[in-house]
Amino acid sequence: MSDKKELTYKDAGVDIDAGNRFVDLIKPLxxxxxxxxVLTDIGGFGGLFSFHADKYRNPVLVSSTDGVGTKLKLAFMMDRHDTVGIDLVAMCVNDIVVQGAxxxxxxxxLATGKLAPEKMADIVAGISEGCVQAGCALIxxxxxxxxxxxxxxxxxxxGFTVGVVDNSSIIDGSDITVGDVVIGIASNGLHSNGYSLARKxxxxxxxxxxxxxxxxxxxPLGEALLKPTRIYVRTIFNLLRDFTIKGMAHITGGGLVENIPRVLPRHCRVVIDTRSWPKPxxxxILREGGNIAPAEMYRTFNYGIGMVLIVPAGTDEEILLRLNGLGETAWRIGEVTTCEEDEEQVVLSGLERRKA
Known part of the structure; x- marks a missing residue:
């Protein structure tokens, strides 16, 4: 008989029993x-979702995938893991709701070197909470x-999300025209972008x-940095019941200057009054501590605006009242003007009145 030890997967660092315990912990989440x-419980090879296409005239599926990025470094440093899952969901669902989905x-x-069931369950608790906020299923x-x-x-x-919108209700910015109004809805912090610069x-x-x-x-600073990304899904759908929204932009990496053009027709540009909302x-603290130029701030961070709406002139006051009633903080931050071929599609006015 051989004297060699019989090796197991656990000896190689993979604990199947811990994995099973983790599954038990997250079932209620x-x-x-x-x-x-949803037709399946956790544990199957694939999630089954009964899509009721008859609810739509011409349904279009919309998908998005994303991660949390280096914000995770803060979670590791603070050993707090119950909020980054909300960020994960937010980064995906906010990207599809801007198209009306x-x-x-x-x-x-979720990938790790060594499975810690309780810690991993905290992460999934955040993902579950994000899905509840967005009204979607964690399948x-x-x-x-x-x-x-x-x-x-x-x-x-x-993470990865799938949504649906009727073809006739897709919001793609094609109807945006000169004179439309730009509304900014407040973020509650850095959301999930710019953390490499923020940590530095x-x-x-x-x-x-x-x-x-x-x-x-x-x-405390750590708590402020770990604030989870706002999920705007329910707010947006409340507005869409009664108002026309011509275009929306989720303000993530690239800030206002790179995300707004993604929904603008080429002949249009947006002039943003940078004095129209208070900077959190x-x-x-970041701008002054890092001596960061204003242009860099607006390109790296959301700078206090997490979602942008472009709406017809004359409707902005009612929309702002509705947003306030929904508990949102929002401002009229700009307008749509004509854009020449060689011009940038986002102009930041008022920068000269702010310290560099």
Missing amino acids: VKRASRPE EPLFFLDY GGETAEMPGMYADGEYDLA VLLEVMGLDLTDRPAGLEQ ALFE
Whole structure:
């Protein structure tokens, strides 16, 4: 007989029993984020969703995929993992709602070096909460334990959503015209973009600790940085019941200057009055601490605006009243003007009145 030890998968770093315990922990979280159309429970090879096409004249499926990025580094540093799942859902569903699509279901991919069931369950709790906020079902996902691929205690997240919109109701910006009004809906922080620069400025250049509370912040720095991305789905669909929205832009990487042109006809440009909304303290701490030029701030961060709506002139006041009634903070931040062939499609006015 051989004296060699009988090796198992666990000896190689993969704990199947921990994986099964993790599945048991997240079953109620997945059930919480469900819809009547979901036909399967967690544990199957694929998620089944009964798509009722008869509800639409000409249904079009809309999809989006994204991750959380280096914001995860803050979660690792603070050992807090119950909010990044909300970010994951938000980055996907906000991208499809701008086209008028209702998010139907969501899938996630969670990869780590060593499975820690309770920590992973915290992550899925955030994903479940994000799906509840967006009104979509958490229909499935994948958890991969890959020893040697990630530093101890670290993981990565990716997500994917599918939504639907009737072909006649797709919002693509093609109806935008000169004279339309630009409304900005407030973000509640950095959302999920610009964290590489934010960490460099705050932690390296300024030497701050995540437990510090710089002047102007209402909470410790780490808490402010981990605020989850706002999910605007329910707000947008409330507006669409009564108002015309010609175009929308989710303000993520690239900021206002690169995301708004994605929905503008080539003959149109947007002039943004940068003085029309107050800049949140966290952004000003970053700007001053890193000596960041205004143009860089507007291109790297959302700078206080998480979602932009372009609406017909004369409807903006009613829309702003509705947004306030829904608990949103929003402002009229600009207007649509004519764009010549060689002009930029977003102009930031009022920068000269702000410190560089």
